[in-house]
Amino acid sequence: MRLRLVPQDTNWDFMQYRHWTFGASLVAMVGAIAIWLIVGLNFGIDFLGGTTIRTDSTQAVDVGAYRDAIAPLELGDVVISEVFDPTFAPDQHVAQIRIQAQEGAESVTPETIAAVEAALQGVDPSITFPSVESVGPKVSGELITTALIAVAASLGAILIYIWLRFEWQFSVGAIAALIHDVVLTIGVFSLLQIRFDLATIAAILTIIGYSINDTVVIFDRLRENLIKYKKTPLIDVMNRSVNETLSRTLMTSGTTLLALVALLVLGGDVIRGFVFAIFWGVIVGTYSSVYVAKNVVLMLGVDRDPKQPDAGTQFGAVDA
Structure with a gap:
């Protein structure tokens, strides 16, 4: 059955x-x-160009503190968002920081990335950076x-x-x-x-x-x-x-x-x-x-000619 x-x-x-x-x-x-x-x-970064930095910390993410720490670097549009996932450990707090491509540069420079990381470590010494992705505007x-x-x-x-x-x-x-x-x-x-x-x-x-x-x-x-x-x-x-x-x-x-x-x-x-x-x-x-x-x-509509005894559709003879 x-x-x-x-x-x-x-x-x-x-x-x-x-x-x-x-x-x-x-x-x-x-x-x-x-x-x-x-x-x-x-x-995403694939289409806009720029750099995405992923952070991982045992302390809770403070988006305001992160933004205040990065602001003096004058990097233009910076988007900071906390990432939530049921697979994270109880003391695992993840954030994603997206930095727009800088004018006249193919991507955010390593020096700029290092400056961002240093600024964030000043806010949270336990913070780590498991991934950094960069794509140029071109x-x-x-x-x-x-x-x-x-x-x-x-x-x-x-x-x-x-x-x-x-x-x-x-x-x-x-x-x-x-x-x-x-x-x-x-x-x-x-x-x-x-x-x-x-x-x-x-x-x-x-x-x-x-x-x-x-x-x-x-x-x-x-x-x-x-x-x-x-x-x-x-x-x-x-x-x-x-x-x-x-x-x-x-x-x-x-x-x-x-x-x-x-x-x-x-x-x-x-x-x-x-x-x-x-x-x-x-x-x-x-x-x-x-x-x-x-x-x-x-x-x-579909062409179905009743005058032809073997025609059910105009494609009736097509092999499946």
């Missing part, structure tokens, strides 16, 4: 509220873009360009693959769903001001791969059903296809989310932004596979 997350004969009408869900997706995308433009992203600019190219190239490759694998309507629907996922992820990062760095770009690429995998599974079942049910309305065939793949979708998404929750709680602050991006992406990616990709295909 096999365990099933949903009954085998499930027949939920997923497309019943397609207008509301698609409209909500459009509103969410517009809102995400607006937040992005107004608030901006909390870029390098950070190149990283932004490379990241954009990576995301655009992945979307372009997926567009071509889906077009060849299925048909152009399916390709447009898949890309619309992926753009939806990427925009909402960036919007959430902007709203919550979570650090946006190269790890986040890697997470976005992972989200794209996860989302398109779920979309292709449903598309493949949809193609089979369009051949099998030639005269059934397209919307009914879509509902049938989603119901038939629902157990697989829930099992895959559910087990992935369980692992991600464990990483969010126990993984530490270093990978928290990366894990959160994937966690959020799994949720919106599962949603968009049904309520964005399928909505777009439904609006574009």
Whole structure:
């Protein structure tokens, strides 16, 4: 006896509220873009250029005292934040100090870093500096360009693959769903001001791969059903296809989310932004596979010629 997350004969009408869900997706995308433009992203050191110093001490972090100690060095924009993590020891207090790249310099000089460390040790003699990361403005600019190219190239490759694998309507629907996922992820990062760095770009690429995998599974079942049910309305065939793949979708998404929750709680602050991006992406990616990709295909329609006895779709002869 096999365990099933949903009954085998499930027949939920997923497309019943397609207008509301698609409209909500459009509103969410517009809102995400607006937040992005107004608030901006909390870029990490990878994209801004500068230096991040991580401190570790047995004494409680006093952000005000740290700031007062660094202020005489006149380093411009300095962001000091305490880092909390359930894996830290009771007497372990961690802070992160971000110093902007100095004008006319590729990165903060070793002398400046030494001066900052000396100033902080004057406040707390027990303080240590487990890591120091520096990125120059020129390098950070190149990283932004490379990241954009990576995301655009992945979307372009997926567009071509889906077009060849299925048909152009399916390709447009898949890309619309992926753009939806990427925009909402960036919007959430902007709203919550979570650090946006190269790890986040890697997470976005992972989200794209996860989302398109779920979309292709449903598309493949949809193609089979369009051949099998030639005269059934397209919307009914879509509902049938989603119901038939629902157990697989829930099992895959559910087990992935369980692992991600464990990483969010126990993984530490270093990978928290990366894990959160994937966690959020799994949720919106599962949603968009049904309520964005399928909505777009439904609006574009599929050529199904009833005069041809062997034609269920215009791609009916394509080998799976």
